[in-house]
Amino acid sequence: MSSTVSTSAPSTCPRDFNPMVAPDRDDPNPFYADCRDTEPVRFSATLGAWLVTRYDDLRTVVEDPATYSSRNAIPSIWNNPPEVVKVFEDAGCTPEGATIVNTDEPEHAPLRRTLEHAFGGRRIRAVQPLMKRKADELIDAFTADGSADLLSQYADPFVQAVVSAVFGIPEDEVDLVQDWTDDQVLLWNPLAPTDGKVDAARRMVEYERYIAALIEDRRANPREDFISDMVHGDGDAFPPMSYSDIQYVFRGLRVAGHDTTRDTLTSTLLAMLTHRRWWEEAITNPRIIPRLAEETLRRDAPHRGLMRVTTRDTRLGGVDLPAGSALLLLFGSGNRDERTFPEPDLLDPDRPNVRDHLAFGHGIHRCPGATLARTEVRFAVEALTGRLPGLALQPGWEPTYIASYFFRGLEELRVSWPTAS
Template sequence: MTAVSPTANFDFNPMVSPHREDPNPYYQQLHQERPVCFSDTLGAWMVSRYDDLMTVLHDTDTYSSSNAIPSIWNNPPEVVAVFEEAGCVPEGATIVNTDEPKHLPLRKVLDYAFSGRRIRTLTPMMHSTLAELIGAFENDGHADLLSQYTDPYIQRIVSAAFGIESEDVDKVQSWTNDQVLLWNPLTPIDGKVEAARNLVEYEKYIADLIEDRRHNPRQDFITDMVHGGDDFPPVSYPDIQYIFRGLRVAGHDTTRDTLTSTLLNMLSNRELWDEALTNPRSIPKIIEETLRKDAPHRGLMRVTTRDTTLGGVELPSGAALLLLFGAGNRDAAKFECPEVMNPSRDNVLDHLAFGNGIHKCPGATLARTEVRVAIETITKRFPQLHLPEGYEPTYIASYFFRGLESLPVQW
């Protein structure tokens, strides 16, 4: 057992290279030398090994989720002043940030909202949206699958699930980007002040949606929260605001990045593309292996509720932890040859891309369905699709997510 000083750390900054482009060598170094270590940049202890991550995820008494994602109110005074002057609603609960007993009632809402019944109602829209997007570029001989296919597709589907009108998709996405920016502790303050002003408008937009659904219920997520269901009561106004905003982020970025990364893996490993063409039933395992190998979410936070020991490191009560799911998915002690894309591995479903335990992503089934349908569609329409010669992937600068900046293809 060792007490590691915060000054003895391997720092991590996912916004810049080399961690931005390829964090996996760094993850391997953490596994071997400092599986639990402090990052000055992030102000948190990073947890990288699979078994340690599972310990944290399942010991909810010792590791609270109250700090899983940052509060937008925990920003510099200039940012908070914008919210105060506008009379913004105080921080509400989200499923990601709640512990039991408050977690379970919120979980019931989300399980209902993203049930198989709801997914089946969205499936025809998935097919029609993909057909429309493909129709716009199919005669060009080339496309950027991120900007012309995966991003607009996921935006439209998740927006429909939430109850966002088609004409509002772009502005809601812009507000969603502002939400992510305000969560990011590495964002310059000027950008945060502007994002805060935009988020005031987002709050008003959601308030209007809530009021409309009180009188005009529909088959969408906002209606579920406003009216409740057989197993859960209506959700409070502050909680609706924060659940809506938080899950709108999660429902878009992670699913888009999973889809784009899966396509890249298939195009980089041609045997996977050919296998999907001849045997579409192989596609789900290809998706799962991509979720393991290229986790779209870097991880979530936890905070210790008492003094404890993790991975041989003594942690005091109140210590912030960053759970590096992407690192856990690359742990050679759990996944043999973790750098290899192998959809046939026996434990392909054991990845942590959707978390684990009580906070495992409630939208996982919807995300898997969106990705599967999009891959089935593109492989059938463009069997000869390929990457341009010399293409090298580049990745977005993001505190939370790992996703491609573009995915150019030709046919």
């Protein structure tokens, strides 16, 4: 297949990419490899976008925000079928505000400063006692059983507790907010059925009212949390956000802070238990855990990628792209590009360039919560290796992955361990 194509007659791959169904749902890597080898910038009719699959091309895009705008990085929930939009209109919902992911400069910089404060070292240190306490509490709940699903019984509630504490969500409302967070992801998914989106939109009306109540409470009673940061700002460091911006930044970051960290944690555990030598080494040498998590981020990126749109005619990977071309940046593919990461399928925590991966993005839109996510994974893995060293994958269990447009994560992680008789 030619490596140079024209946008006037988009080429499509022998089979189109669809992350919602097999085979791409469980293992997109063969498709990614084919793209990188034969047509690294390839048009997907299913997604209506050019797929960017090589590492160097991905770096070119994220390092040039003037040519590749982020304004379409994630879909607007208002850009949905008329039946869905009508639900929002009838309820008088707030029009789409700014989000850090979809904002270009100069609007991006003040949002970035707010998030860097919210997810900075001081707040991460403050939440570390909660990480240890929550990990121990969750392990205590299933230790005597001899088996568990580490996704539903450990990774998911652990990450929810931590990110909710940072945001300022009361502990008894975490599950409620997570349900709304799942609705947000559904409304972003262009491949999801309309009926389900209408139901989600109705629930999102309640979510908006919930966030509005949090805003009013923090306006009167500021606390040491993310929503207070957005409501009040911090003097000259960053200004307060508008009501609509708080609504949409809160919703978007609540998704990002949960799904990607949860999936990184379960993927790291799966990699360590599949390649047992690394689990055994982590038991005696916990300092290797951050490197194992980093290599898992490279090898099994929890986020498929984000969108960009060209602001002018340009050329990428041998393809002429006119202004207005939509691109899907497949970071998971770039992370397995053998041109940058030799033997990309190998789990190698000593890989010299492991931190060059794109799992957290790159450039001005690099994930501001990356340090928090890394810290959560380290605490959660270290708690398990320390308390359940005999833990192993359940015999006969095989990994399956969620049907998701944006994220790649396990549906469950079944493990067992010896218990006292």
